[in-house]
Amino acid sequence: MNERIQTQFMVMSFSHKNAAIDIREKLNFATEQIVPFLQKICASEAIKEAILLCTCNRVEIYTSILDRRIARDHIYQCLTQEKQISLESLQDIVHIYLNQYAIYHIFCVASSLDSLVVGETQITGQLKVAYKLSYDHALCSKDMTRLMHFAFKCAAHVRAHTDISSNSVSVASAAVNMAEQKLQEKGESLDSVEVLLIGSGEMGRLVAKHLSNHQAKITLLNRSEHNAQNLAQEIKANIPTYPIVVKPYETLRESLKTHRVVFVATAAKDYVIKSDMIVPHHDRRLYFDLSVPRNIETMAIPHTEIYSVDDLQEIVDQNKTSRQESAKVGLKIVDQFTADFFKWLQTLSIDPIIKQMRYLAKQSAMKELERAIKKGYLPQEYEKNVEKILHGAFNTFLHQPTMRLRQASENPQGDPIIEATKNIFDISDDVVMLNGYKCEKDTTIY
Structure with missing residues (x-):
């Protein structure tokens, strides 16, 4: 199974919405405690990357994972050992978000739409600091960098297209x-x-x-x-x-x-x-x-x-009333960025599949052309002209399937189609992952 299918996103959240201040105090991490804790989290094979966001109003763990149950239980275990809080207490209050819901939540947090004071200006910077700390210690890389890149773009877009941060409140x-x-x-x-x-x-x-x-x-x-x-x-x-x-x-x-x-x-x-x-x-x-x-x-x-x-x-409450309309617009922006993120993420894996399909078709055509010339079925001087004909033929044949594959890649429910195509054409995960994603590490605080 390729990375795009395997990798999931998970958020475990303890915030002002679900955890009283006495619980948040117990869960609070000093800066020097964050990296050792994340290292414990990432020791599990079910967890690929992790970021810990710790503010006065929230303690949240953002992860890319391979198995949600194992990852969740491992984080519970790490928290209970580190903070001496019972598993039952954590389970009673935690909010867990997966995949699209996790991305939507993180984008809302980055855009200060989930803050106690909606529109406050500190949270984006705090998230950037949390990301940089994790990145600098090799606790997050491609998955979370992709995610943070979009989160900060989303936050900037919300600020630019709403009045949510005008006369900003903290x-x-x-x-x-x-x-x-x-x-x-x-x-x-x-x-x-x-x-x-x-x-x-x-x-x-x-x-x-x-x-x-x-x-x-x-x-x-x-x-x-x-x-x-x-x-x-x-x-x-x-x-x-x-x-x-x-x-x-x-x-x-x-x-x-x-x-x-x-x-x-x-x-x-x-x-x-x-x-x-x-x-x-x-x-x-x-x-x-x-x-x-x-x-x-x-x-x-x-x-x-x-x-x-x-x-x-x-x-x-006064802040919520005055910013209610801006918050509605902001949430629509977050919704669109969430959809765009998954569409973009899925297209990262579809392009090398299409390229490999065309490559296989070309290899088959060239192999048969070479055999025909060797057997004397086709004069050597016709090779270039026939090659052009074959190239046009397999491009025409693959045009509709590749269009359908691109459409499927824009829909989360299209995964089975893409996986079936890979199996039919015997396209390995190594080929898919040759299309490595590169993102400049963005640590500028808005």
């Missing part, structure tokens, strides 16, 4: 907007309070950017004060007089006493803010934890409201 901006709404309920706003921001990574940078748009006064803490200073300079480069102050990380306890609005966005694997760090108070406190695993310990303290990424539903 988890960071949704959290900042929620903070503004919560303050306005009491007649306040972000520009009237001092905000404590803990973390200066990508999420922290986005939070700082959106806070600056609201003219909030920011106190920035980070374990690396150098990185915090760099972020402060980045913000001040746009607004030289902007009130952002960097303090040593060791001042965290004291800063919590004086700030009523706190955003936490770090890569820490444990709690950054614990219950014993909070002193009793009478003012309303708003804490926004944008980290997975969570950085704020679950606690019940009077006048203190703690929000995680899964608590942004108010802003998410």
